[in-house]
Amino acid sequence: MLLTSTGLPAHAWQAAPASAEAAQSAAPGWPQATSDIPADANVRFGQLPNGMRYAIMRNATPPQQAALRLNIDAGSLAENEDQLGLAHFLEHMAFNGSTNIPEAEMTRRLERLGLSFGGDTNAFTSFDQTAYLLNLPNTSDEVVDTSLMVMRETASELLFDPEAVDRERGVIVGEERTRNTPQLRATRALLQFVAPGQRLSNRLPIGDLDIIRTAPRERFVDFYRAYYRPERATLIAVGDFDVDVMEAKIRDTFADWTNEYPAGPDPVIGELQPREAETYIHIEPGAQSSAQLIWTQEPDQRPDSLETRREGVLRNLGLAVLNRRMSELSRSSNPPFLGGGGGHQELFGAMDIGLVVANFETGAWQPAIEAAEQEQRRLVQHGVSEAELQREVTEIRTALENAAAGAATRQTPALAGGLLNAVNNEDVFTNPATNLAIFNAVVESMTVADVNAILRATFDGNGPLALITTPQPIEGGAAVVTAALEASQQVPVEAPAATEAMEWPYTDFGTAAAPSDQSVIEDMGTTLVTFPNGVRLTVKPTDFSDEQILVSVRAGGGDLDLPSDRMTPLWAIDPVLSEGGLGQLTRTQIEQVLAADVVSVSAGAGQDAFTLSGATRPEDFQTQMQLLAAYFTDAAWRPEPFQRMQGLMGQYLDQLRATPGGAFALEARVLVANGDKRFSFPTAEEIAGGSIDEMRQLFTQSTGAGPVEILVVGDVTVEDAVAAVGATFGALPTRSAAPERPASALNVAFPAPVSEPVRLTHTGQAGQALGYVAWPTTDSIGDRRDARIASLMAEVLQLRVTDELRENQGVAYSPRAGASSSTVFPDYGYAFIQIETPPEALDGFFETADQIAAGLRDAPVDEDELNRARLSVVESIRRARNTNPYWLNALDGFHDDPTKIEAVRNILTELESITPEEIQQAAQAYLQPDRAWRATVTAEAAAE
Numbered sequence: 001m002l003l004t005s006t007g008l009p010a011h012a013w014q015a016a017p018a019s020a021e022a023a024q025s026a027a028p029g030w031p032q033a034t035s036d037i038p039a040d041a042n043v044r045f046g047q048l049p050n051g052m053r054y055a056i057m058r059n060a061t062p063p064q065q066a067a068l069r070l071n072i073d074a075g076s077l078a079e080n081e082d083q084l085g086l087a088h089f090l091e092h093m094a095f096n097g098s099t100n101i102p103e104a105e106m107t108r109r110l111e112r113l114g115l116s117f118g119g120d121t122n123a124f125t126s127f128d129q130t131a132y133l134l135n136l137p138n139t140s141d142e143v144v145d146t147s148l149m150v151m152r153e154t155a156s157e158l159l160f161d162p163e164a165v166d167r168e169r170g171v172i173v174g175e176e177r178t179r180n181t182p183q184l185r186a187t188r189a190l191l192q193f194v195a196p197g198q199r200l201s202n203r204l205p206i207g208d209l210d211i212i213r214t215a216p217r218e219r220f221v222d223f224y225r226a227y228y229r230p231e232r233a234t235l236i237a238v239g240d241f242d243v244d245v246m247e248a249k250i251r252d253t254f255a256d257w258t259n260e261y262p263a264g265p266d267p268v269i270g271e272l273q274p275r276e277a278e279t280y281i282h283i284e285p286g287a288q289s290s291a292q293l294i295w296t297q298e299p300d301q302r303p304d305s306l307e308t309r310r311e312g313v314l315r316n317l318g319l320a321v322l323n324r325r326m327s328e329l330s331r332s333s334n335p336p337f338l339g340g341g342g343g344h345q346e347l348f349g350a351m352d353i354g355l356v357v358a359n360f361e362t363g364a365w366q367p368a369i370e371a372a373e374q375e376q377r378r379l380v381q382h383g384v385s386e387a388e389l390q391r392e393v394t395e396i397r398t399a400l401e402n403a404a405a406g407a408a409t410r411q412t413p414a415l416a417g418g419l420l421n422a423v424n425n426e427d428v429f430t431n432p433a434t435n436l437a438i439f440n441a442v443v444e445s446m447t448v449a450d451v452n453a454i455l456r457a458t459f460d461g462n463g464p465l466a467l468i469t470t471p472q473p474i475e476g477g478a479a480v481v482t483a484a485l486e487a488s489q490q491v492p493v494e495a496p497a498a499t500e501a502m503e504w505p506y507t508d509f510g511t512a513a514a515p516s517d518q519s520v521i522e523d524m525g526t527t528l529v530t531f532p533n534g535v536r537l538t539v540k541p542t543d544f545s546d547e548q549i550l551v552s553v554r555a556g557g558g559d560l561d562l563p564s565d566r567m568t569p570l571w572a573i574d575p576v577l578s579e580g581g582l583g584q585l586t587r588t589q590i591e592q593v594l595a596a597d598v599v600s601v602s603a604g605a606g607q608d609a610f611t612l613s614g615a616t617r618p619e620d621f622q623t624q625m626q627l628l629a630a631y632f633t634d635a636a637w638r639p640e641p642f643q644r645m646q647g648l649m650g651q652y653l654d655q656l657r658a659t660p661g662g663a664f665a666l667e668a669r670v671l672v673a674n675g676d677k678r679f680s681f682p683t684a685e686e687i688a689g690g691s692i693d694e695m696r697q698l699f700t701q702s703t704g705a706g707p708v709e710i711l712v713v714g715d716v717t718v719e720d721a722v723a724a725v726g727a728t729f730g731a732l733p734t735r736s737a738a739p740e741r742p743a744s745a746l747n748v749a750f751p752a753p754v755s756e757p758v759r760l761t762h763t764g765q766a767g768q769a770l771g772y773v774a775w776p777t778t779d780s781i782g783d784r785r786d787a788r789i790a791s792l793m794a795e796v797l798q799l800r801v802t803d804e805l806r807e808n809q810g811v812a813y814s815p816r817a818g819a820s821s822s823t824v825f826p827d828y829g830y831a832f833i834q835i836e837t838p839p840e841a842l843d844g845f846f847e848t849a850d851q852i853a854a855g856l857r858d859a860p861v862d863e864d865e866l867n868r869a870r871l872s873v874v875e876s877i878r879r880a881r882n883t884n885p886y887w888l889n890a891l892d893g894f895h896d897d898p899t900k901i902e903a904v905r906n907i908l909t910e911l912e913s914i915t916p917e918e919i920q921q922a923a924q925a926y927l928q929p930d931r932a933w934r935a936t937v938t939a940e941a942a943a944e
Contacts, residue, residue: 027051027231028073032428036306037438040431043419044243050257051231054250055419055429057238061409061544062882066136066144066239067416070151071423073234074227075128076205077267077348085207086215086223088125089172093220094132095121096164099157103164104807106150108868110134113143116872117802118814125205127348129424135413137875139241148253151235155228156257160220169213170810176206177768178813178836182286182658186469189282193467194296198270200350226264230257234423238416269350272298275462279478279485285471286658286763288651289362291337291369292469293376295354297461299346304427306438311454313442315344318455320392321384325496326358326375328588331579333640336371337364338647342379344458354458361647362654365468369481370488373464380459382495383452393443394595400439402598402617404432406547411883471654504593504623505584506630510731515722521894521901527718528895531726534735535708536895539721540887542714547617549714550888553628553729554609556702557738559678560745560824568698569690570605571682572645576695577603579641583634590627599624601631607824609892610703618715622724629728632703642692649687654763660770660836660937663762671758671935672774672830674749706738709895713887748825750776750933757846757934769839770937773849774832777926780821782899785910786922787821787829792914793922794819794831795869796861800852801833809848811841831926839938846934856923860916874911 027047032039039045044056076087097103107117114137115121123132132154134147188204195201235254237246275296302308323341330339340358347353356376360368422429430438466485474480515537517530529537562568578601581587597620604611612631616624656662666681673679682690708729712721762768780787797817805815812835821829833849861869880886893900 027053028426031304031426035304035428037304037309037428037430038434039428040434042431043429044247046247048230048251048255050255051229052254052257053234053423054247054254055234055236055423056243056246056250057415057419058241058243059238059410059412059415060240061411062240062879064138064240065412065879066139066237066241067413068134068136068147068151069236069416069420070132070154071234071236071420072130072132072228073128073232073424074264075126075130076203076207077127077199077269078227078264079203079207079223082211083215083219083223084203085172085205085209085212086220087130087227088205088207089168089212089215090158090220090224091123091125091130091132092168092172093158093160093165094123094154096168097159097161098153099159101150101153103161104803106153109146110150111799111868111872112864113137113146114871114875115147116876119872119876126424127200127203127205131420131424133416136239137871137879139239144241144246144249148249152253152257155230155233155254156259158224160217160224162217165217165220167807167810171806171813172206172212173209174806174811174813174837176209176212177765177838178661179206180765180768182284182655182764183288186282186284186287189280189284189469190292190467193280193282194294194353194465195270195272195347195350197273198350199267200269200348223264225259225261229259229263230254231263233257236416236419236423238412238419240412269348272296272351272462275465277464277466277482277485279466279468279482281468281470281474281478281481283471283473284469286655287469287471288359288655289365289471290357290359290469291365291372292467293356293369293372293463294465294467295459295461295463296351296465297353299349299352301349304425309438310442313439314446314451314454315458317389317392317396317443318379318384318451319343319458320396321388322356322375322379322455324388324392325379326356326372329371329375330644331586331588331640335640335644336360336367338644340368340372342376354461359648362471362651365470365474365481366484369466369468369485370491373485373488374491374493376459377489378493378496380456381493383455384448385495385498386448387498388496389448389451391592391595397436397439397443398596398598400432400436402547404436405617406545407432409544409546409548411545471651499592502585502589502593504626506582506626506634509626509629509633509728510733512723512727513730514726518722523905524901526891526894529718529722529725530895531730532734533730533732534706535710535725535729535732537710537712537721537725537730538891538894539716539718540713540891541716541718542884542887544714544882544884546715548884549616549618549621549624549712549716550884551614551616551624551628552711552888552892553612553632554606554709554711554892555632556610556699556704556706557741557745558606558609558702560608560741561702562678562698564676564678564744564747567677567680567682567686569642569682569692569695570698571687572642572649572690573605573610573695573699574603575645576641576692577631577635577637577699579644580638581636582630583636586636586638594623594627597623599627601627603631607822609709610699618720621716621720622727625724625728629732632708632729633732637692637696639692642690642695646687646690649682650684653684653687657762658764660762660764660768663760664770664772664834664935664937667760668772668935671751672933673828674751676748679748705736707735707895709892711888711891713884713891746825748822748828750774750828750830752933753931754933757842757936760935760937761940762937763940766939766941767838768836768939769842770834770836770935771842771845771849772832772834772935772937773846774830774933775853775926775928775931777819777829777831777922778821779826779829780823780903781826784821784899784903784907787819788907788910789914789918789922790821790829790831790926791819792866792870792873792911793856793919793926795873796856796865796919797831797833797852799865799869800855801835801849804848804852805835805837805845809844811835811837811844839936842936842938850929853923853927853929856920857927860920863916866914866916866919870911870914874908877908877911 337358670680
């Protein structure tokens with residue numbers, strides 16, 4: 001066998017094409033070559049003689065890791081009528097055998113290097129691109145060379161073995177079945193409405209099931225040869241490596257890629273048809289009720305330039321004003337809609353659209369469409385005010401300044417994604433400093449008239465096209481909607497009233513306190529601080545992300561303080577508490593006063609605490625702590641957000657019930673907790689009967705006593721964290737002791753085994769079903785080794801259900817296995833297998849699940865399989881440990897529970913020490929058929 005200089009196999013498909021000069025001339029150059037926008041100087045842009053482009057960027061966040069992206073400039077729009085769905089199908093075949101990698105071996109090779117299938121190894125197909133994604137756990141030669149070789153195999157060496165194609169048909173059908181949701185059907189209706197006669201209207205990437213089931217191998221090969229070509233390909237590499245070395249590897253791997261076959265043409269999108277005002281009603285049970293007003297225009301095909309970016313800045317500023325106005329409307333008493341906003345989109349070269357959207361409660365379409373129409377018209381007729389404009393300038397500039405300040409620690413996968421988007425859109429990839437400079441230059445010279453002019457142009461063209469999506473018919477149909485819209489257009493609109501400037505009033509919480517105790521966990525770089533009033537602070541300074549500080553405030557008992565036999569309204573705690581604002585300021589006023597600050601607030605109810613969380617930067621850290629302390633001491637609990645959530649949640653329940661996965665999510669947590677209502681999702685009756693007064697009482701009663709734990713992680717010093725917390729939470733009155741909780745608060749049980757599956761139903765398609773089997777395991781309290789063995793056992797389960805149910809049987813797109821172990825409730829944990837499949841395959845699923853469980857019980861896993869399961873977990877944890885969110889989650893409880901410190905400290909060494917025998921012993925202990933709990937979800941009509 002011939003070997004390349006990297007020691008990897010040479011490629012078979014090397015028939016000579018036209019000259020290298022011809023191939024390169026057919027390929028697009030880099031857009032910065034003809035643009036007046038400077039590209040990011042940290043990226044090395046290049047092009048091989050065969051026409052393939054590459055972009056390489058060194059980035060050490062996280063260290064010793066990398067991301068590769070291969071973009072093919074072809075998606076579903078390039079398909080012929082007899083190929084619908086094959087661009088996406090072909091993407092699947094990249095994992096099913098190539099010249100130098102046998103079928104099923106590609107993912108295994110990558111798993112042996114620590115890349116998990118679906119997490120680190122993935123791909124997607126859109127209308128205009130197909131992209132292959134690898135996230136590399138390290139940048140050793142073995143990992144990089146193998147990953148590049150996998151990309152190279154994908155580019156030209158796929159085999160399309162007929163048997164492999166046939167096996168994958170079921171997977172694609174399963175993906176279509178899983179993704180065939182009310183939302184997808186509403187999207188299809190939107191495209192058919194706005195783009196009649198254009199290719200976009202019938203080119204959803206999932207394609208045509210008849211073609212997916214029957215297309216012969218030659219049809220796949222035709223598309224592959226026509227569009228997988230070096231002149232249509234771009235390789236992106238971002239990570240902690242030497243750029244010169246990476247460039248040499250890319251050249252060595254891809255320079256011999258040629259394609260002698262005729263190139264496929266660029267798709268003919270079709271002409272945009274002239275349209276008058278028109279109304280269409282799409283009836284879709286389970287979809288969000290919405291009213292959309294749309295204006296279509298010829299697509300803007302100009303290349304990326306300072307002028308097009310100037311127009312984009314002006315348009316975005318004007319639309320930000322519209323979105324804020326609509327947000328304030330949705331927050332008002334008796335609002336005309338639940339939420340809404342305006343936007344501008346470029347639809348894959350078919351058209352540009354301006355649109356206004358309003359989501360409404362079922363049946364309440366008329367006030368929604370009237371309010372949306374009038375707000376859009378108010379914007380066009382009266383424009384934006386200088387004060388409104390400057391508020392948006394301040395907020396956007398602040399975000400851009402923050403991005404520029406943190407540019408050195410941008411995450412590698414995010415950078416690779418940004419380059420991928422720029423490549424696909426043929427935009428110049430710019431760094432945050434350039435983005436800020438362009439923005440500042442635009443706003444320095446702009447006028448209100450400039451913004452208003454571009455807003456009028458945004459909502460010009462064909463239309464308005466009114467699209468109503470509703471779960472139930474509208475009496476009178478489109479004619480009634482059209483009449484309401486025409487009547488609304490006759491209503492005069494006035495410019496909005498100016499708002500008064502306000503100051504931030506929450507700066508004094510009492511006398512700042514100094515710590516009463518302080519200690520350091522040296523090996524974790526973490527400091528534990530206690531204040532005299534009982535407030536506890538845990539601080540971990542990091543250099544993972546410049547200009548990022550994450551804060552979490554934990555108080556009360558969370559679920560431990562809630563009844564287990566009835567539902568409470570705490571399901572709405574985040575939107576109700578945060579949107580309710582403060583005693584002295586509404587949420588809208590908070591946003592206005594703090595527009596120049598990078599701060600945030602969200603609330604949550606965990607199993608053992610209620611939380612208030614925020615994200616900020618060093619210069620706004622004090623304000624962030626003031627904001628959280630203000631919500632902790634002076635939350636307003638205004639009723640409007642609760643009423644809004646009641647309206648939203650009713651439809652959300654309908655949306656969930658419309659798919660088997662959603663219907664199961666509604667029931668699963670409480671069923672697997674043996675009916676404990678603390679794990680329950682509210683019913684429509686419970687939502688309607690909920691009370692904000694009860695929510696407030698439960699929250700304030702629970703958080704009013706006992707210690708407050710504050711976690712601070714990120715670009716912060718211990719001294720600054722101590723000072724900011726001491727001046728806010730540390731200055732509050734002394735906390736009283738936490739009340740004694742009954743022992744029953746800790747009681748949660750896994751359900752008893754069932755002889756027949758528990759039968760649940762959904763309201764969606766009859767061919768959609770779900771099967772689930774779970775076994776009780778253990779908790780993650782104290783010594784966590786048993787729980788970690790169970791978790792790793794579940795990773796082996798995942799490998800086996802993927803191989804058997806997806807690859808061998810083809811009955812499911814994404815079968816899942818996993819494990820959960822409580823850190824709060826003793827002895828509570830479980831492992832599970834879940835599948836979405838046709839209802840007729842459910843019996844076979846349960847048989848297969850039992851066989852897989854028996855296989856784990858009967859024999860130890862081999863070292864290769866265990867290491868493939870283990871490596872992806874270990875590498876994902878290693879990656880996560882270089883991020884602030886990981887530590888924010890990991891550090892809670894350090895003040896009280898030394899076992900939590902040890903659990904964080906030893907997790908990797910413990911996972912690496914687990915043996916095949918321990919996995920088998922866990923399977924023997926847990927995966928017994930007489931301990932299993934099973935459930936199915938089938939369509940209501942099928943269940944009757």
